[in-house]
Amino acid sequence: MNERLESFSSWLQDREIDAAFISSPDNVFYFTKFRCEPHERLLGLVVFQEADPLLICPEMEKDDAQKVGWMYEILGYRDTDDPWDLTEKKIKSRISQIQTWAVEKDHLNIARFEELTTRFPQTSFIRADEKLNELRLIKDPHEIQLIKRACELVDFAVEVGVHELAEGKTELDIIAAIDYEIKKKGAGMSFDPLVLTGPNAASPHGVPGMTQIEQGHFVLMDLGVVYEGYCSDITRTVAFGEISDEQRRMYEIVLEAEQRAVSMIKPGIRARDLDEAARKVITEAGFGDFFTHRLGHGLGISVHEYPSITGTNELTLEPGMIFTVEPGIYVPNTAGIRIEDDVLVTTENVEILTTYPKTLQMIG
Numbered sequence: 274m275n276e277r278l279e280s281f282s283s284w285l286q287d288r289e290i291d292a293a294f295i296s297s298p299d300n301v302f303y304f305t306k307f308r309c310e311p312h313e314r315l316l317g318l319v320v321f322q323e324a325d326p327l328l329i330c331p332e333m334e335k336d337d338a339q340k341v342g343w344m345y346e347i348l349g350y351r352d353t354d355d356p357w358d359l360t361e362k363k364i365k366s367r368i369s370q371i372q373t374w375a376v377e378k379d380h381l382n383i384a385r386f387e388e389l390t391t392r393f394p395q396t397s398f399i400r401a402d403e404k405l406n407e408l409r410l411i412k413d414p415h416e417i418q419l420i421k422r423a424c425e426l427v428d429f430a431v432e433v434g435v436h437e438l439a440e441g442k443t444e445l446d447i448i449a450a451i452d453y454e455i456k457k458k459g460a461g462m463s464f465d466p467l468v469l470t471g472p473n474a475a476s477p478h479g480v481p482g483m484t485q486i487e488q489g490h491f492v493l494m495d496l497g498v499v500y501e502g503y504c505s506d507i508t509r510t511v512a513f514g515e516i517s518d519e520q521r522r523m524y525e526i527v528l529e530a531e532q533r534a535v536s537m538i539k540p541g542i543r544a545r546d547l548d549e550a551a552r553k554v555i556t557e558a559g560f561g562d563f564f565t566h567r568l569g570h571g572l573g574i575s576v577h578e579y580p581s582i583t584g585t586n587e588l589t590l591e592p593g594m595i596f597t598v599e600p601g602i603y604v605p606n607t608a609g610i611r612i613e614d615d616v617l618v619t620t621e622n623v624e625i626l627t628t629y630p631k632t633l634q635m636i637g
Contacts, residue, residue: 277304277408278326284404285375286322291368293320293375293401294389299574300377300405301328307338308502315356315385324367329360361392375401406579411593416503416573417617420595423505424615424626426460426498431509431629434468434494438513438636444468444481447494455498463497463504463576470513474609477566477601488514488637491524491608497576504576506597507627508613511634523560523602524610524633530554530600531612531631534568538598538616538623544586551600552584560602569597572615594618595626 281304285293295301295318302308309316309330317329325345330338335349348363350356364371371393376386378400390396412420430451437450447468455462469479471490486492492513497506510524530551537550548568555564569582572595580588582596599613615626 275304278320280408281320281404282322285320288375288399290373290375290399291322291371292364294318294381295320295377295401295405296385297377297380299578300380302502303405303409303574305338305343306341306502307334307343308341309334309337314352315350315360317360319360319364321367327360327363327367329356357388357392364393371396373397373399375399375404377402377405409573410571410579411591412573412595412617413593417593417595419501419503420505420573420615420617421626423460423463423498423500423503424507424628426455426458426500427496427505427507428627428629429458430455430462430466430496430498431494431507434496435509435511435634435636438486438492438511440486440488440513440637442486443483444470444473444486445483447486447492448481451494451496460498460500463499463506466497467493467495469493469495469609472606472608474510475603475605475607477603477609477611479609486513486637489516490514491516491520491610492636493609493611495611495613499576502574504572504574505615505627506572506576506613507615507629508599508601508611509629509631510610510612511636513637515635520608521633522558523604523608526555526558526560527600527602527610527612528631528633530564531598531614534598534600535614535616535623535625538590538618539621540590540592540618542590544580544582544588544590545584547598548582548584548586551598555600555602560604563602563604564600565603566601569599569613571596590618592618592620 319327329348332349470492474493493510495508534547534551567583571578601611603609617624
């Protein structure tokens with residue numbers, strides 16, 4: 274059994290939990306190296322205290338699971354099968370009675386919860402989410418190298434986007450060019466890219482469309498690349514043509530907030546201290562009401578994962594954590610600015626993994 278599974282099985286033993294049902298594709302990948310997007314079909318990993326784990330996936334995905342090196346049993350099912358009937362039989366062949374399940378309460382849907390309660394009655398359910406977050410929080414050297422490569426690629430993606438900017442091109446034109454160039458590199462986007470210009474950028478998670486690039490507007494690009502299962506996430510905001518003094522001032526405020534937070538990162542600092550430091554810069558400049566989200570989020574197999582870098586999170590930083598730092602100012606119907614980097618907590622301080630320049634660029 275691999276080290277990750279051994280650690281999780283030991284936790285089950287310590288907590289006297291009979292078995293765990295892991296259903297999220299990201300956590301299945303964490304334990305198995307098998308990446309699958311099952312859509313409506315059942316994907317699951319059952320982990321026991323001592324018995325070998327069981328991977329459940331559609332029959333058409335079974336060969337892929339074997340190719341990545343999964344050494345334990347794979348229950349493959351066809352679309353005409355009831356996967357829960359097959360899963361129940363396999364589980365009961367390993368353990369006669371299950372009194373306690375560990376499950377991902379943040380992911381397990383009601384239909385699958387009802388299947389477990391019907392097939393394993395008089396069973397209690399323990400939340401596994403916190404333990405899974407703990408296991409994934411500190412990245413090992415191999416994970417760090419993969420994320421660094423994803424960051425190199427996302428720096429390239431921003432470079433492509435900036436190069437493509439031209440008056441009359443649309444937000445979707447820029448996205449299409451970025452996506453094409455990243456695919457040529459053998460990678461993919463870790464989330465739907467955002468290219469937003471002018472007032473559109475005032476929505477932090479706006480929807481790109483046919484809005485054209487115009488003189489005097491900011492262009493915000495929020496991009497992520499996934500490389501061998503690990504993600505990066507960057508935001509850069511550039512000016513197209515000449516902008517006003519007030520726009521320049523807003524940009525410099527966001528840049529100062531981002532740099533202030535990044536400069537504080539080292540083991541022992543609390544997550545909340547970073548959020549508070551960046552937010553203080555923006556608030557004292559008069560834009561506090563326009564910084565409407567947390568400072569950042571964890572990054573790894575998922576593009577958004579634990580921890581959340583908020584003003585209420587008392588978590589202290591440790592070497593091996595990777596997360597984003599991304600303050601912003603969003604003035605409705607006017608403009609939006611965000612600057613985001615991916616950072617690694619080292620034994621002494623911080624390594625910034627995304628390196629595309631942050632000084633204000635004037636394009637066009």
